[in-house]
Amino acid sequence: MSALRARCPHCRTLTAVAFEDAYECHSCGAAFAAGLVRVPRAWGVGGSAMEEAAHAWLPYPEALVVERDTLEEQSAAIAAGLPKRPFVLGGCCCAHIGAIRGLAARHDRLAVVWLDAHGDLNTPATSPSGNLWGMPLRMAIDEGSVARSDVALVGARDLDTPEEEYVAREGIDDDLARALGGATAVYVALDVDVLEPGEVPSFMPVAGGPDTRDVVRVIRDVAGRARVAGLGITGLVPGAAPETLTRFAVAAGL
Template sequence: MSALRARCPHCRTLTAVAFDDVYECHSCGAVFGAGLVRVPRAWGDGGETMAEAARTELAYPEALVVERDTLDEQTDVIARGLPKRPLVLGGCCCAHIGAIRGLAARHDRLAVVWLDAHGDLNTPESSPSGNLWGMPLRMAIDEGSVRPADVALVGARDLDPPEREYVAEHGIDDDLSRALDGADAVYVALDLDVLEPGQLPVFMPAPGGLGLDDVERLLLEVASRGRVAGLGLTGLAPGADRAILEGLAAAAGL
């Protein structure tokens, strides 16, 4: 499917067409602030529930559905087919790699706000589990799509020792000003396990998280500081309230 044309969530026709940052449906006239990129795959053991949750219906035109056999293929297809302003609904956080790569190619300096209970900064050598979903932020940094100085890691509270060493060495913290000042645009990678357990059904809940109000306020703050080029929602389990997800996207200006 072309990134310029998408399926309208209201009338279900392939007549939602991209104009600048928005989609407008030629059939029913509805206007949307982003194109939906659906990535129903989780790269690790036992992630089938995350993949299932990535099929949650959202009130955004479906511009791209990516199902590939390898993470490299998935990342390449996302990066090349990304709509101008994407709302990524992924199984695991590996969906963010392609989004960051694609958006970085469009901007001189892309910042990334990564909201997650976990660091996602492992490598194949440092990972205790070997699950690729514990590595995507590190992959995006190591491939040069985003600099450590342009990353804010917010809500992380379950980092492995090598991840703690990495953030200390590279000065990565939760300071939005440090990451966003001077950036042309920002991508927000929101793993919903950043929330306090019980707020939404998530795959890897961790105590001590943020409330929904906290996340909404943070998204509003990010949007007030500059251009949100895209938002990714990942880490869900089935049964998430779609109105809450759509509300978070709206807070980010999508």
């Protein structure tokens, strides 16, 4: 599917056409601030619920669907096919790797705000489980798509010991002013398990998180500090209300 053309969520025709950062459906006239990128793959054991949730209906034109046999193939395809302003729907958090890579190539200095109950900062050598979905933020940093100093890790409360040591050593925290200072654009990666369990159905809920209103406020704060180049929502299981997910996107200006 061409990034210039997408499937309209309302009339279901391939007549949503990209212009500048937005889409307009030439059939029904609807306008959209972002193109939807579906990444229905979970890179770990037992992630089928996340894969199913990535097919949820959202009121954004479907510009790209990526399913590949390896994570590197997936990341490369996302980076190459991103619409100008993507709304990424996973799947697991590995969907963010390609989005960050692709956006970093378009912007002088891309910051990343990673909202997640977990750090996603393991490596194959430190991961207790071996699941790749526990490593994507570290992968994006290590491949050079985003600098450690331009990352804010917000809402994390369930880090493995090697992750705790890494953030302490590298100075990664939840300070938006630090991470966004000097950034020309920002990507917001939202794993819904950052929320208090019960707010939005999530794959790996962790008690002690913020509510939906708190996360909306954080995203608005981010958008007030830097231009949001894209948003990704991951870690869902079936049952999330489309209007709730849309609130996050609207808060980001999408």
